Amino acid sequence: MGKKASFKKRGRSLNGQVLSEIEAWLAESGLPLRRDLLIEYLHIVQDRKHCLPADYLNAIAHKLHISLVEVYEVASFYHHFDPVKEGDAVPPALTVRVCDSISCQQSGAESLIADLSARLADKGGELRIQRVPCVGRCEAAPVAVVGQHPVEQATTDKVSAAVDNGQQDATIPEQAKDLQTYLDEGGYQLYQQCLSDERDDESVLSELENSGLRGLGGAGFPVGRKWRIVKGQTAPRLMAVNIDEGEPGTFKDRYYLERDPHRFFEGMLIAAKVVGTEAIYIYLRDEYHGVKLLLERELAALKQHFPELPPIELRRGAGAYVCGEESAMVESIEGKRGMPRLRPPYLAEVGLFGRPTLEHNMESLYWVRDILDKGAAEFTAHGRNGRKGLRSFSVSGRVNKPGVHLAPAGITMRELIDEYCGGMLEGHTFYGYLPGGASGGILPASKGDLPLDFDTLNEHGCFIGSAAVIVLSDQDKARDVALNAMRFFEHESCGQCTPCRVGTAKAVKLMEQPVWDQALMKELSTVMIDASICGLGQAAPNPLQCVINYFPQEVK
Numbered sequence: 001m002g003k004k005a006s007f008k009k010r011g012r013s014l015n016g017q018v019l020s021e022i023e024a025w026l027a028e029s030g031l032p033l034r035r036d037l038l039i040e041y042l043h044i045v046q047d048r049k050h051c052l053p054a055d056y057l058n059a060i061a062h063k064l065h066i067s068l069v070e071v072y073e074v075a076s077f078y079h080h081f082d083p084v085k086e087g088d089a090v091p092p093a094l095t096v097r098v099c100d101s102i103s104c105q106q107s108g109a110e111s112l113i114a115d116l117s118a119r120l121a122d123k124g125g126e127l128r129i130q131r132v133p134c135v136g137r138c139e140a141a142p143v144a145v146v147g148q149h150p151v152e153q154a155t156t157d158k159v160s161a162a163v164d165n166g167q168q169d170a171t172i173p174e175q176a177k178d179l180q181t182y183l184d185e186g187g188y189q190l191y192q193q194c195l196s197d198e199r200d201d202e203s204v205l206s207e208l209e210n211s212g213l214r215g216l217g218g219a220g221f222p223v224g225r226k227w228r229i230v231k232g233q234t235a236p237r238l239m240a241v242n243i244d245e246g247e248p249g250t251f252k253d254r255y256y257l258e259r260d261p262h263r264f265f266e267g268m269l270i271a272a273k274v275v276g277t278e279a280i281y282i283y284l285r286d287e288y289h290g291v292k293l294l295l296e297r298e299l300a301a302l303k304q305h306f307p308e309l310p311p312i313e314l315r316r317g318a319g320a321y322v323c324g325e326e327s328a329m330v331e332s333i334e335g336k337r338g339m340p341r342l343r344p345p346y347l348a349e350v351g352l353f354g355r356p357t358l359e360h361n362m363e364s365l366y367w368v369r370d371i372l373d374k375g376a377a378e379f380t381a382h383g384r385n386g387r388k389g390l391r392s393f394s395v396s397g398r399v400n401k402p403g404v405h406l407a408p409a410g411i412t413m414r415e416l417i418d419e420y421c422g423g424m425l426e427g428h429t430f431y432g433y434l435p436g437g438a439s440g441g442i443l444p445a446s447k448g449d450l451p452l453d454f455d456t457l458n459e460h461g462c463f464i465g466s467a468a469v470i471v472l473s474d475q476d477k478a479r480d481v482a483l484n485a486m487r488f489f490e491h492e493s494c495g496q497c498t499p500c501r502v503g504t505a506k507a508v509k510l511m512e513q514p515v516w517d518q519a520l521m522k523e524l525s526t527v528m529i530d531a532s533i534c535g536l537g538q539a540a541p542n543p544l545q546c547v548i549n550y551f552p553q554e555v556k
């Protein structure tokens, strides 16, 4: 080689002032510098700058000794982050999110979005209005969120008033029991009995197995068996708690946490003791800002009260439904894109940070104290139609009393409406229902006498999942509901596999047609069910297939 080649340094140069800002913010947050905390760092910047400018992403990449592209791919994956390049328009400081999922659609979300856009048009530079999927307050539909301030039963006037009055911050739910109240009522005695082996591990495991408690995030895996499997793995073991309830129609985890967070903590700590997990990671969906403040306050009080607790980290999601899938959540806790893993290996063997991991939905842990205190027999004494236990139904839609209803497993839809929900709304006739949120399918009123529980709806092409029940009336169309669900899946597909990424988009196009090409849709559904990696793509065709099977008159 003759002349020495001249090299130009590739990549973006570091902005010293931005780097100093990032260092100051990280120091202020008290967070250590670790790769898995990347999403937390991105939140810090997004909260302050209302977007993620490229120089800030570069500074974070520099601090973590990773490439800018690695930071960017995470930043651009989550809906609550706005990465912007130099020269790009910067989003307004305030975002007003309006839910357009099924229950809110039933309650007028479309006209709310249109009216708000017109009313707030003159504030164009100061705020933006975003239509977003379910924000977990379906019992109070329609819902808007001004910054971090939820507006329930939202109207244009209420949302405008919140904007004008600067109501943008989350507040701690007033009804929540604090640590002292919980202790006064006998809280944490059971945990201490477990620590002192007054309640030995085997007796706890047997009681849980006898109770028949199953995972309440949707999959329904028996809790006691899961504890035994993870306990049998090589240490160190970890625990990951899933509070990313993003299934449209689901809000039970928020409901329980807003009232009794320590009942959950106690179940979680008992699980950690019995299974022998060294650290606990709680993954909370980003829509639950008030709950986050509450959990932070109560965790701090708990750590002070029990100085020997295992390390507990509260992690903030960033607006991605797919992170409710257990392996996607684990990826997200590791600071990556929330892309579901191929299994096996299962999380119980190779989970968070490659360690055996006990993964649980919040509600599964919430019931541990009650079951151990009162005994499995008390729990199994409930139930109807041959089913045992209790289910927390998140009910929304056309009923008089939407909300979380704790009812016997196996109750039918008609019984739930009549006995717990105060009947149908005036002027509405029961037409159908979604037994398990957007992914659990749609059943007609003629199937309103089926027992609602795990495994009872499979032969009807549906499942109960997290028991998110949305009630439809003669003023709804199942095809509109199914299209809403499919658009949601298209929006939330992580894009990793083609049957889901392309299939959901194709299905939306087909479902928008007045007359459905049912043969093509069935073929497409089969491919999605058979070849998608995770439950999102596999369950996405459920509402579509149910319309073809049970509401054919709507699509001919």
Ligand code: SF4
Pocket (backbone or CB within 6 Å): 322, 339, 340, 492, 493, 494, 495, 496, 497, 498, 500, 501, 532, 533, 534, 535, 536, 537, 538
């Ligand atoms: Fe991602 Fe969909 Fe594939 Fe699941 S099925 S891994 S969400 S693309």
